Amino acid sequence: MCFDYSTMATIRLTILSSIKEHDGRLPILVCISQKKERAYIKTEFLLDDIAEFDNGKVAYRKDANVMNRRLEFVFSQYKEKFNSIECIDYFSAIQIKRIIISKERPSHISFLEFWKQRINEIREEGRESYAKMNEETVRVFTNAEGDVPIPAINTLLVEHFKKWMIKKGYANGNIGLRLTHLKARINELIKTGVLKTDVHPFAYTKIPTAEPKECDLSIKEFQKIQKTVVEGKRLNLGRDMFLLSFYLCGINLKDLLSVDLSVDILSFERIKTVHAKTGKSVITFPIHSEAKAIISKYINKRGFLDLGYSYTYSNLQKYINLCMRELKEHLGIKQTLCFYSARKTFAQFASELGIPDGVIDYCLGHSDKNRGIIRYYTKVKQKQAEIAINRVIDYVNNPDKYKDYIEMRADIMMMKG
Structure with missing residues (x-):
C-alpha cells in the first residue's frame, strides 16, 4: 500500500x-x-x-529560550489532541x-506564579525570613x-538549573539552598496532584551541602x-550575648528574644520548626546560674530580654554580630566570632566530653530530619540535658579537670578510625 503524505493532515507552528x-504584533499560530486546506489557531x-x-x-530575541520552552509545551498539548482524533x-x-x-484549552500554569503565591502564603504565616530567601531563589531561577x-x-x-549555578560560580551552600527551595515547591505540587510525574525531578540531582562554618572556639579562646x-x-x-547563648545550649538569637527567661526551667520550640510539618520538638532544660547572672542584666518586667535597642530583628542581629567582631579584635581571637559561634562551640565541647549525640541534638533542638551538627537524633529526657549542660559548663570553668579524659578519648576515637 502506498500513502500520499501530501494529503495527510498535519499540525505545525507558523x-x-x-x-x-x-x-x-504577530501572533504565533x-x-x-x-489536503490543500488550512485552519489557524492563535x-x-x-x-x-x-x-x-x-x-x-x-x-533573535532575548527571551527566545523562555518563549520556546513555553511554546513547546502549549503546542504539545494541541498536538496530543490532534493525534487523538x-x-x-x-x-x-x-x-x-x-x-x-x-475541548479544554491547553493548561500552561506558570511555575513562577505558583511560587510567588506560596511566598505570599509563607509571609502570611509570619515566616518573613524564609519568604525573603525564597524570593531570592525565584530571582536566581x-x-x-x-x-x-x-x-x-x-x-x-533541575539538572540544568544546578549546572547553571555552578557555571556562574555559586558556592555549594548557596546552590544547596536554592535547590532545597525548588525541591520544596516541587514536592508541594506533586503532593497536591498538580504536577504528575513518574520520575521525581530531583531523582538524578544531588543537593550539595555547604562546608561547615569554622567558627567553633578553642577552650583557650x-x-x-x-x-x-x-x-x-x-x-x-557582644560578650554577654555569646556567653548567654552558650550557657543556654547555643540557643539562636530569634529564640532567645522570644522566650520567657524569668522561669527556672526553659521549655520552648524553636521558631525555625514551628511551621514545619515534620521534625518538630520541644526543648526543655533548666537555666544554669551562669546564664541567670547575664539574664538579670537585661530582663524586663515581662520576663523577656530588653537590650535597649529599637532595631528590627535583622538589624539587631547585624549589630550583635558587629559587637562580637569588635570583641574578637579586642581579645585577639583568630577564629571567626559570630552569634552562631556559641552554638557551634557548645556542640563541639559537648562532643569532646563524650556526651551522646542524641543528647547534644536534643539540647540544640535538632530533628532527625536535619540530623544536625552531630549526626542523628534520639529522644532524651530533661534530666539528661541538664547533666550535659552542667558538664559542659563545668568543663569551660575547669578545663584542666577534663584534660586527661579528653586527650584519652581523642586517642581512642582516632584508633577506631
Missing part, C-alpha cells in the same frame, strides 16, 4: 504577516493542514517582527480545528530558566571571652 494584532505568544520566527521556533482523514482542516478547540509551565518541570530542568573584663557597651553586649 506565523503570517497577514494576521496581526491591533498593535501590529497553530496551523492545521488537511496562541498567546506575540512577536514584533516576522524575522523573529525561524524554522518553527522563536529566534480518530479517522482524522475524513475531516476538513476547519473541522479538526473545531474538534481541538471545543528566573535568570537561569525563565518561567516554565508546571507540567514541563522534569529532571533535565572561650576562656578569653569568659574571664576578660571589657569596657564599653558594644564589647559587653
Whole structure:
C-alpha cells in the first residue's frame, strides 16, 4: 500500500504577516493542514517582527529560550489532541480545528506564579525570613530558566538549573539552598496532584551541602571571652550575648528574644520548626546560674530580654554580630566570632566530653530530619540535658579537670578510625 503524505493532515507552528494584532504584533499560530486546506489557531505568544520566527521556533530575541520552552509545551498539548482524533482523514482542516478547540484549552500554569503565591502564603504565616530567601531563589531561577509551565518541570530542568549555578560560580551552600527551595515547591505540587510525574525531578540531582562554618572556639579562646573584663557597651553586649547563648545550649538569637527567661526551667520550640510539618520538638532544660547572672542584666518586667535597642530583628542581629567582631579584635581571637559561634562551640565541647549525640541534638533542638551538627537524633529526657549542660559548663570553668579524659578519648576515637 502506498500513502500520499501530501494529503495527510498535519499540525505545525507558523506565523503570517497577514494576521496581526491591533498593535501590529504577530501572533504565533497553530496551523492545521488537511489536503490543500488550512485552519489557524492563535496562541498567546506575540512577536514584533516576522524575522523573529525561524524554522518553527522563536529566534533573535532575548527571551527566545523562555518563549520556546513555553511554546513547546502549549503546542504539545494541541498536538496530543490532534493525534487523538480518530479517522482524522475524513475531516476538513476547519473541522479538526473545531474538534481541538471545543475541548479544554491547553493548561500552561506558570511555575513562577505558583511560587510567588506560596511566598505570599509563607509571609502570611509570619515566616518573613524564609519568604525573603525564597524570593531570592525565584530571582536566581528566573535568570537561569525563565518561567516554565508546571507540567514541563522534569529532571533535565533541575539538572540544568544546578549546572547553571555552578557555571556562574555559586558556592555549594548557596546552590544547596536554592535547590532545597525548588525541591520544596516541587514536592508541594506533586503532593497536591498538580504536577504528575513518574520520575521525581530531583531523582538524578544531588543537593550539595555547604562546608561547615569554622567558627567553633578553642577552650583557650572561650576562656578569653569568659574571664576578660571589657569596657564599653558594644564589647559587653557582644560578650554577654555569646556567653548567654552558650550557657543556654547555643540557643539562636530569634529564640532567645522570644522566650520567657524569668522561669527556672526553659521549655520552648524553636521558631525555625514551628511551621514545619515534620521534625518538630520541644526543648526543655533548666537555666544554669551562669546564664541567670547575664539574664538579670537585661530582663524586663515581662520576663523577656530588653537590650535597649529599637532595631528590627535583622538589624539587631547585624549589630550583635558587629559587637562580637569588635570583641574578637579586642581579645585577639583568630577564629571567626559570630552569634552562631556559641552554638557551634557548645556542640563541639559537648562532643569532646563524650556526651551522646542524641543528647547534644536534643539540647540544640535538632530533628532527625536535619540530623544536625552531630549526626542523628534520639529522644532524651530533661534530666539528661541538664547533666550535659552542667558538664559542659563545668568543663569551660575547669578545663584542666577534663584534660586527661579528653586527650584519652581523642586517642581512642582516632584508633577506631
